[in-house]
Amino acid sequence: MKKSLVLAMAMALGVTASAYAANPFSDVPAGHWAYDSINKLAAAGVIEGYGDSTFGGDKLMTRYEMAQIVAKAMAKGANVDKLAAEFADELDNLGVRVANLEKKADNVKVTGELRYHYKDNGGDIDGYATELRSRIWVKGAINDDWTYTGMLENIQDLKNDKGDETTKFQRAYVNGKLGGVKVQAGRYHSKLSEGNVYDNRFDGVQASYGKDVKLTAGYGKAAHTTGLEATPKKANAKDTYYAELSGNVGKLALAAGYYNYEDVKEAKDEDDTIWTVGANYAFDKNFKLGAMYLNGDQDKYEGDDDGFVVTASYKGAKAAKAGSWGLVAKYYDQGFSTYIDHTMNGYADSYTAADQGFKGYSVAANYTFAKNIVGQVEWYDLEAKEGNKDAQTLWSQVVFTF
Numbered sequence: 001m002k003k004s005l006v007l008a009m010a011m012a013l014g015v016t017a018s019a020y021a022a023n024p025f026s027d028v029p030a031g032h033w034a035y036d037s038i039n040k041l042a043a044a045g046v047i048e049g050y051g052d053s054t055f056g057g058d059k060l061m062t063r064y065e066m067a068q069i070v071a072k073a074m075a076k077g078a079n080v081d082k083l084a085a086e087f088a089d090e091l092d093n094l095g096v097r098v099a100n101l102e103k104k105a106d107n108v109k110v111t112g113e114l115r116y117h118y119k120d121n122g123g124d125i126d127g128y129a130t131e132l133r134s135r136i137w138v139k140g141a142i143n144d145d146w147t148y149t150g151m152l153e154n155i156q157d158l159k160n161d162k163g164d165e166t167t168k169f170q171r172a173y174v175n176g177k178l179g180g181v182k183v184q185a186g187r188y189h190s191k192l193s194e195g196n197v198y199d200n201r202f203d204g205v206q207a208s209y210g211k212d213v214k215l216t217a218g219y220g221k222a223a224h225t226t227g228l229e230a231t232p233k234k235a236n237a238k239d240t241y242y243a244e245l246s247g248n249v250g251k252l253a254l255a256a257g258y259y260n261y262e263d264v265k266e267a268k269d270e271d272d273t274i275w276t277v278g279a280n281y282a283f284d285k286n287f288k289l290g291a292m293y294l295n296g297d298q299d300k301y302e303g304d305d306d307g308f309v310v311t312a313s314y315k316g317a318k319a320a321k322a323g324s325w326g327l328v329a330k331y332y333d334q335g336f337s338t339y340i341d342h343t344m345n346g347y348a349d350s351y352t353a354a355d356q357g358f359k360g361y362s363v364a365a366n367y368t369f370a371k372n373i374v375g376q377v378e379w380y381d382l383e384a385k386e387g388n389k390d391a392q393t394l395w396s397q398v399v400f401t402f
Contacts, residue, residue, distance in 0.1 A: 077309055093321075114134050132156040134153070145177045148174050150171060153170040170188050181208070193244075202218070236261070255279075256276065260274075272296055291310075326366050328362070334358060378394075383398070
């Protein structure tokens with residue numbers, strides 16, 4: 001995009017400066033047709049030009065450069081709704097929320113996701129599974145401080161010829177503020193201790209306070225995934241309490257968690273109390289290394305009650321950026337009492353019946369083929385901590401978002 005277009009738009013923005021500054025750009029002489037507009041925009045801090053004191057009006061701009069100018073104009077109170085709509089994705093990536101546009105769209109936003117995945121298992125756990133999952137999300141503004149979110153999910157089993165499928169309303173919750181406390185209530189998604197303890201839907205209420213140091217606490221029921229199970233799964237737990245504390249010290253992110261699950265898997269008076277501590281260090285914007293220690297105390301369980309997870313990650317695929325990619329490697333060593341519903345796509349839960357826990361590693365790669373089309377492949381090699389079972393899993397997916 002040529003910068004001459006920016007000038008035409010700048011005139012329509014109505015951006016003004018309190019006083020004309022000295023000409024900031026050597027390649028825009030006083031007699032130039034856009035001299036006044038450029039001076040006004042520069043004085044208002046909307047445009048900066050290049051580091052060599054030139055404006056570069058004959059050069060092409062990227063969409064991100066244009067989005068930065070739009071963002072600065074918005075910060076000055078300029079009416080740029082049409083431009084904000086055109087560069088909404090870029091503004092979102094820059095962390096600029098186009099609140100006025102959101103409010104004007106009848107207070108409702110609809111988004112969606114289509115995911116195809118294939119899972120192939122080897123070792124003592126043999127077989128494969130393949131599904132097509134569709135999700136429709138609806139988000140609406142209740143007022144300036146509260147929103148409602150709902151999600152309808154359809155899952156189709158592609159393994160057999162029966163056409164088995166299920167459609168259910170899987171999320172319904174509100175988000176808002178009470179004073180300085182952020183509140184979430186209803187049926188929402190809960191991912192606790194990076195998913196090493198729990199990663200599933202949750203029926204309850206959660207409150208968070210703080211920014212640099214954040215405290216989150218919740219209460220409710222750890223529900224189960226209602227997919228295409230031949231036999232309905234039992235609820236993960238009845239009454240559940242949890243609290244997490246997190247904060248950053250430079251490049252080091254620290255976190256601790258406490259979780260109490262009552263009547264785990266609907267087993268009366270079999271409670272599980274888990275606590276965790278973790279740290280993640282960002283060497284730069286691409287590479288991170290993390291470690292987590294977990295300890296569990298489950299009634300009537302006599303096996304290994306602690307565990308640890310080590311994670312190394314490099315970059316990461318971003319749906320908005322075609323060609324972006326990432327790699328993740330993990331090593332697990334978790335006793336049975338340290339997790340309720342693990343985030344992994346390997347067979348951690350296959351050893352649950354024997355109370356054996358698991359250990360092993362996983363490696364994963366993700367890649368954005370085109371905007372909003374992301375593929376991922378994961379490999380797991382796991383074995384029981386107590387016993388001799390083992391399982392290898394190749395898991396893959398492609399996700400389309402809109």
